[in-house]
Amino acid sequence: MSIARLAENLESVRTNIREAAHRAGRDSGGITLVAVTKRRSGDLVRGLAELGVTDLGENYPQELWEKVEALADLSASWHLIGHLQGNKAKRTLGLVRWIHGVDSLQLLKTLDDLAETLPDPPSVCLQLNASNEDSKHGWTPDGMIADAEAIAACRAIPIVGLMTMAAYGTDAETARPSFVLTRTVRDGLRERTGLALPHLSMGMSNDYEAAIEEGATLVRVGSALFEGLDP
Numbered sequence: 001m002s003i004a005r006l007a008e009n010l011e012s013v014r015t016n017i018r019e020a021a022h023r024a025g026r027d028s029g030g031i032t033l034v035a036v037t038k039r040r041s042g043d044l045v046r047g048l049a050e051l052g053v054t055d056l057g058e059n060y061p062q063e064l065w066e067k068v069e070a071l072a073d074l075s076a077s078w079h080l081i082g083h084l085q086g087n088k089a090k091r092t093l094g095l096v097r098w099i100h101g102v103d104s105l106q107l108l109k110t111l112d113d114l115a116e117t118l119p120d121p122p123s124v125c126l127q128l129n130a131s132n133e134d135s136k137h138g139w140t141p142d143g144m145i146a147d148a149e150a151i152a153a154c155r156a157i158p159i160v161g162l163m164t165m166a167a168y169g170t171d172a173e174t175a176r177p178s179f180v181l182t183r184t185v186r187d188g189l190r191e192r193t194g195l196a197l198p199h200l201s202m203g204m205s206n207d208y209e210a211a212i213e214e215g216a217t218l219v220r221v222g223s224a225l226f227e228g229l230d231p
Contacts, residue, residue, distance in 0.1 A: 006044070012224070014033070030217060033055065035048050035056055038060065046074070057078075058081065061084060061088040061092050079098040079220075081101060081201075089107070093111065093115070094118065113156075115156035126159065128185055130177075130178035131164075152195060160196075161186065161199030161201065162186045162189070162202075164182040166207055179210060179215070183215045200218070201219075
């Protein structure tokens with residue numbers, strides 16, 4: 001591993017975040033970089049932590065469990081950013097600070113029930129299928145608004161915002177409509193539920209700058225951080 005190359009990549013991403021925030025008239029301090037560490041070695045994760053990146057995102061619950069155990073000495077905030085099956089929810093809930101992909105009312109209710117037993121449950125974002133792709137999980141825009149009352153009834157789990165992924169094959173500009181739609185649905189859900197919903201988890205390596213310009217507060221970046229490095 002080259003810590004110098006990792007530091008160079010990280011500075012490039014941080015610079016892009018600052019510049020995108022400036023273009024949008026926002027404070028970059030309100031944007032959290034979540035480093036996507038799936039299939040990356042423990043050494044790379046430790047390198048990121050040494051460089052000050054402590055928000056770490058994993059796509060798969062089993063890999064998350066393994067990394068949390070192996071890197072227990074790190075002062076990290078772990079994020080599950082991929083699909084969570086209900087039968088893996090109990091073990092996952094106590095290991096993470098964020099769950100980004102709460103993609104159904106059934107899963108939300110399961111997490112809400114489990115959260116009643118925890119003193120400090122993780123924050124969750126509701127996944128919106130803003131690109132309307134059959135291959136993606138999440139609510140449709142109309143479906144999320146229709147479930148507003150049931151969503152608001154979940155009181156034990158902190159519901160803090162929405163999450164989305166742009167369509168496959170898009171770039172920053174073609175992804176932008178998905179980000180705008182997610183923000184719009186968030187605003188509508190906020191009105192109907194009274195929830196503050198301050199967060200928008202959207203934007204990955206190829207489109208996070210556009211996501212920031214459209215209101216993202218969490219960006220999930222992997223390949224841009226690890227470019228030129230072996231897994």
